[in-house]
């Protein structure tokens with residue numbers, strides 16, 4: 238079982254959307270049982286909360302279910318996951334600082350690095366102070382990155 242964790246700051250907007258998009262693509266591909274997907278935040282201030290209502294609504298507009306409860310990423314989580322997918326450079330840096338060792342840092346990637354159309358080092362913009370179109374853009378960016386990530390998982394893990 239391959240295990241993925243999407244990580245943003247609060248775990249109420251971008252990473253639950255990334256999680257929902259990836260699960261949606263996996264289920265469409267008949268691979269729902271082969272890959273475990275979850276999400277977390279580098280900060281803990283929304284711990285226990287549902288995803289933001291605007292994130293859930295954006296997911297619905299794309300046929301993607303966005304759910305779960307916010308939790309904070311822990312250093313020990315590096316041992317639990319194969320891929321830790323940071324939404325932006327600041328999340329990446331926080332995760333890198335939290336990583337116990339080189340093995341953890343090898344699991345860490347910027348989500349958009351899997352999208353061949355994305356500029357080097359690109360982030361998923363934080364939609365928290367934005368509007369519905371910013372949340373739609375997050376879904377679109379996640380779709381563009383998760384589809385090639387799924388192809389890579391298929392190749393490298395013989396799914």
Ligand code: 4NP
Pocket residue numbers: 245246247248249250251252363364365
């Ligand atoms: P997320 O968005 O990191 O995509 O979940 C945010 C959620 C909450 C805050 C900032 C960004 N906040 O400042 O509370």
